[in-house]
Amino acid sequence: MDDETREMLHETATSIFAEGPPDLWEVLQSVGIDKALVPESKGGVGVSWAIACELLGIAGKHAAPVPMAEAMIGHWLLDIAGVEGAKLPTIAFSPPLEPVRLSRSGNEWHVDGALVRVPWGSSCTHVAFMSEGPAAQLIVVARDSSGVSIKAGQNLAGEPRDDMTLESVAPLAVVPVPFESNSLLAISAVMRSALMAGAIERALELTVDYANMRVQFGRPIGKFQAVQQNIAVLATQAAAARAATEAGSEAIDDWILGVEESLMRSVAVASAKIRTGEAAGEAAAISHQVFGAIGFTEEHELHRFTKRLWSWRDEYGSEAVWADVLGESILCNESEKTLWRTLAPTRSSLDIGATR
Amino acid sequence: MSNLSFPRPRQSEVGERLRAEVREFLDDFDWRGDPQAASVFGGYDPEFSEALGARGWIGMGFPQRYGGGGYGLVERYVVMEELLAARAPITAHSVADRQSGQLLLRFGSESQREEILPHIAAGKSYFCIGMSEPDSGSDLASVRTRATKVDGGWLVNGAKIWTTNAHRSHYMILLCRTSPASQERHAGLSQFLVDMKTPGIVCRQIENIAGGQEFNEVHLQDAFLPDEALIGVEGDGWKQVTSELAFERSGPERFLSHLSVLEEFVRVLKSQPSAVGARALGRLVAHLTTLRRMSRSVATMIADGQDAALHAALVKDLGTCFEQEIPEILRLALQAEPDPNASDAYRAALAHVVLNAPSSTIRGGTKEVLRGIVAKGLGLR
Ligand SMILES: Cc1cc2nc3c(=O)[nH]c(=O)nc-3n(C[C@H](O)[C@H](O)[C@H](O)COP(=O)(O)OP(=O)(O)OC[C@H]3O[C@@H](n4cnc5c(N)ncnc54)[C@H](O)[C@@H]3O)c2cc1C
Numbered sequence: 001m002d003d004e005t006r007e008m009l010h011e012t013a014t015s016i017f018a019e020g021p022p023d024l025w026e027v028l029q030s031v032g033i034d035k036a037l038v039p040e041s042k043g044g045v046g047v048s049w050a051i052a053c054e055l056l057g058i059a060g061k062h063a064a065p066v067p068m069a070e071a072m073i074g075h076w077l078l079d080i081a082g083v084e085g086a087k088l089p090t091i092a093f094s095p096p097l098e099p100v101r102l103s104r105s106g107n108e109w110h111v112d113g114a115l116v117r118v119p120w121g122s123s124c125t126h127v128a129f130m131s132e133g134p135a136a137q138l139i140v141v142a143r144d145s146s147g148v149s150i151k152a153g154q155n156l157a158g159e160p161r162d163d164m165t166l167e168s169v170a171p172l173a174v175v176p177v178p179f180e181s182n183s184l185l186a187i188s189a190v191m192r193s194a195l196m197a198g199a200i201e202r203a204l205e206l207t208v209d210y211a212n213m214r215v216q217f218g219r220p221i222g223k224f225q226a227v228q229q230n231i232a233v234l235a236t237q238a239a240a241a242r243a244a245t246e247a248g249s250e251a252i253d254d255w256i257l258g259v260e261e262s263l264m265r266s267v268a269v270a271s272a273k274i275r276t277g278e279a280a281g282e283a284a285a286i287s288h289q290v291f292g293a294i295g296f297t298e299e300h301e302l303h304r305f306t307k308r309l310w311s312w313r314d315e316y317g318s319e320a321v322w323a324d325v326l327g328e329s330i331l332c333n334e335s336e337k338t339l340w341r342t343l344a345p346t347r348s349s350l351d352i353g354a355t356r
Numbered sequence: 357m358s359n360l361s362f363p364r365p366r367q368s369e370v371g372e373r374l375r376a377e378v379r380e381f382l383d384d385f386d387w388r389g390d391p392q393a394a395s396v397f398g399g400y401d402p403e404f405s406e407a408l409g410a411r412g413w414i415g416m417g418f419p420q421r422y423g424g425g426g427y428g429l430v431e432r433y434v435v436m437e438e439l440l441a442a443r444a445p446i447t448a449h450s451v452a453d454r455q456s457g458q459l460l461l462r463f464g465s466e467s468q469r470e471e472i473l474p475h476i477a478a479g480k481s482y483f484c485i486g487m488s489e490p491d492s493g494s495d496l497a498s499v500r501t502r503a504t505k506v507d508g509g510w511l512v513n514g515a516k517i518w519t520t521n522a523h524r525s526h527y528m529i530l531l532c533r534t535s536p537a538s539q540e541r542h543a544g545l546s547q548f549l550v551d552m553k554t555p556g557i558v559c560r561q562i563e564n565i566a567g568g569q570e571f572n573e574v575h576l577q578d579a580f581l582p583d584e585a586l587i588g589v590e591g592d593g594w595k596q597v598t599s600e601l602a603f604e605r606s607g608p609e610r611f612l613s614h615l616s617v618l619e620e621f622v623r624v625l626k627s628q629p630s631a632v633g634a635r636a637l638g639r640l641v642a643h644l645t646t647l648r649r650m651s652r653s654v655a656t657m658i659a660d661g662q663d664a665a666l667h668a669a670l671v672k673d674l675g676t677c678f679e680q681e682i683p684e685i686l687r688l689a690l691q692a693e694p695d696p697n698a699s700d701a702y703r704a705a706l707a708h709v710v711l712n713a714p715s716s717t718i719r720g721g722t723k724e725v726l727r728g729i730v731a732k733g734l735g736l737r
Contacts (some may be wrong), residue, residue, distance in 0.1 A: 001630065022588075030591075067546070074657070075637060126508070134431060176674040184537070200465060207404055208734050208735065208736065211736060212735065212736065222731075222736040223736070225728070226733035228727065228728065228736050228737065229724065229727045229728075231731060231734060232670075232673070232726075232727035232728070232730035232734070233727065235670065235730055235733075235734055236670050236673060236674050236730065239360060239362055239646075239650065239670060239674075240359075240646050240650065240674060242361075242362065243646050243649045243650045243653070244645075244649070246649075247645065247646070247649050248365060267641060267646065268639065271438065271641065271642035271645045272643065274560060274638065274639055274642035275642045275643065275646045278639075278642075287412065318455075319639065320635060321730075322638065322642075323634075323635045323636075323637075323638030323639040323642065324631070324634060324635050324638060325638065325639040326637075326638035326641055326642060327633070327634030327635055327638030327639075327641070328634050328638075329483045329639060330638075330641060331622065331625050331626055331629070331634055331637065337617050338441075338619055339615070339618055339622045339641075340441040340442075340615060340619070341379075341697055343644070343645060344375070344438075344441070344648075346375050346376045346379070347372050
């Protein structure tokens with residue numbers, strides 16, 4: 001995909017989100033945002049993961065109440081599974097110690113178990129998830145299959161997070177995939193980071209505007225050095241979140257190209273969720289502080305961003321979860337290589353060509 | 357606010373090839389000098405500097421006619437990170453390489469460039485930074501050291517302080533007043549290329565809390581500088597020093613100087629597994645990798661000739677706060693008393709980091725000053 005197409009998609013998305021029509025999601029679907037990751041030959045747009053994450057950043061900037069990350073990954077998975085015609089696929093995970101059970105009688109597959117806090121679980125048409133174990137299988141279930149029951153729930157920001165119970169459900173597809181089952185968790189974590197980076201940027205913009213407008217002691221509060229210093233920290237967090245997210249999304253592209261071996265062992269992927277999650281907490285705290293009481297009201301828009309940040313930082317693994325993953329993966333490296341040489345591997349020119 | 361976006365850092369194929377070459381060079385180098393210094397912060401070793409110069413790895417980014425090796429600043433960045441990560445003894449030439457040479461390249465006269473730059477590139481000419489004074493720290497524009505015009509040159513009087521390595525540098529880039537302070541605070545300042553052997557210049561070393569002896573107080577009494585010592589334009593000192601500071605603030609030394617203690621931490625954890633330790637390591641690595649990317653994107657901006665002063669200030673603030681946090685996190689993750697004389701490398705490295713931590717958010721502009729710059733960039737000031 002060339003720069004021009006990319007620019008266009010970017011502009012289209014920016015203007016759609018800025019306008020924020022009542023049927024936002026339908027409009028986004030009509031320009032193919034939900035299928036952005038599906039190859040062009042299969043009716044998608046064929047963007048890289050880096051670009052998909054840029055688009056998610058825009059969605060995050062608008063706290064858009066749409067299942068964009070889920071649908072993007074969902075369509076990508078359904079394409080791999082060979083399931084066509086889905087309107088709204090979402091992704092799901094089973095609880096850590098209770099994987100779904102896949103059984104087979106004759107030619108028929110059956111799946112049992114629980115999928116927890118499924119984004120847009122009630123309103124989706126399909127749900128894609130992975131079985132665990134050495135030979136990971138990608139499973140796709142239709143939302144209206146018999147044996148699927150749903151208990152609605154939501155995150156702090158009111159986004160649907162629904163628990164699904166599967167009782168002897170016949171899946172639409174069960175396909176072996178050539179990657180580790182938790183790669184899906186890694187991808188989801190980076191997509192959440194991208195949304196967070198966008199929401200943090202918006203929190204910064206709102207905060208700067210407010211600091212320039214709100215007058216106390218005869219001057220805009222943004223003229224007080226204590227306030228300036230805090231907002232500078234917020235800006236720094238926003239920049240770090242963006243940088244970490246970009247690196248994480250590029251790592252997914254590298255992985256697709258076969259340059260990066262494992263997403264769970266990717267420093268950039270774990271760093272994206274850790275760094276962005278940490279920035280989210282700090283950004284939310286500083287922006288609320290600058291806004292004073294008005295920012296603590298239901299009526300003010302600030303909470304649309306901060307509640308999402310507080311939820312998203314814990315979804316698909318908190319900073320602690322990913323710090324464990326990253327720390328362990330560095331420590332289990334048997335070689336005598338220094339930390340630095342693990343973090344900055346020498347790359348062949350071939351790899352460099354591949355990563356743009 | 358869009359001026360705060362960071363471009364994606366550019367990967368250079370030449371740079372990545374260089375990375376491997378530098379590693380090979382470092383692995384083969386016969387390390388001399390103070391092993392303790394080399395293991396912690398990078399020591400002062402002219403022999404090492406000259407060996408690097410011979411490889412073309414100093415003054416990278418200088419045009420070839422001034423001794424540059426035909427590399428750009430993105431490649432220079434790769435070499436710098438590798439040297440810092442290996443704690444190579446680069447102190448002798450580092451200021452010259454990082455900022456003084458770049459300043460002369462931009463603002464110096466043709467004869468200054470022809471005379472000085474090749475020596476910098478050869479690793480033979482060392483510089484110190486004559487900015488701070490006893491009464492002028494953050495408020496740099498208030499410097500009082502004065503150059504008075506005389507026949508054929510200038511007479512300089514005043515005092516500089518905190519001048520790192522002044523006692524073993526060949527030159528100082530001096531910021532001083534060439535006309536009296538006025539309403540326009542930033543006017544009337546100029547920069548000079550000062551030969552440290554000039555009569556009337558006296559250095560006195562000052563010991564820091566970590567036992568280091570790099571600091572100096574530099575007295576200048578009727579020190580005569582010839583006309584040719586003026587750098588750039590008389591009265592343009594503020595503009596010039598601001599561009600010098602962008603070089604001073606942007607480099608990887610702003611977040612890699614405590615890497616040694618992380619390396620030792622990893623070594624300990626490999627033989628003494630700890631869940632708390634692994635989690636602390638994961639978090640620190642996430643910060644480090646992100647900083648590295650941001651710093652590389654500043655290097656990309658500078659290499660492309662963009663104004664990166666604001667971005668450099670932001671990354672320096674983030675990088676130095678991260679460095680300062682390292683010992684605080686490590687000490688709670690692994691019980692070990694810091695001791696500079698410990699035979700255990702981890703405890704010795706920890707001690708050095710604890711003792712040096714306060715300086716990172718002061719030198720090169722305090723974090724408050726840097727945040728002020730960021731706030732201004734955001735339109736708050
Ligand atoms: C290790 C080290 C090496 C150094 N090397 C050199 C060198 O080679 N050459 C050189 O010229 N200088 C050097 N310096 C000096 C350094 O540039 C100054 O220390 C720095 O600019 C701060 O000045 P100061 O120490 O006088 O502190 P001050 O400016 O007196 O500041 C003291 C405190 O007040 C705060 N403060 C001051 N003004 C404001 C304000 N307007 N708003 C909010 N807070 C404010 C500061 O942030 C700081 O916390 C070095 C310093 C260190 C620590």
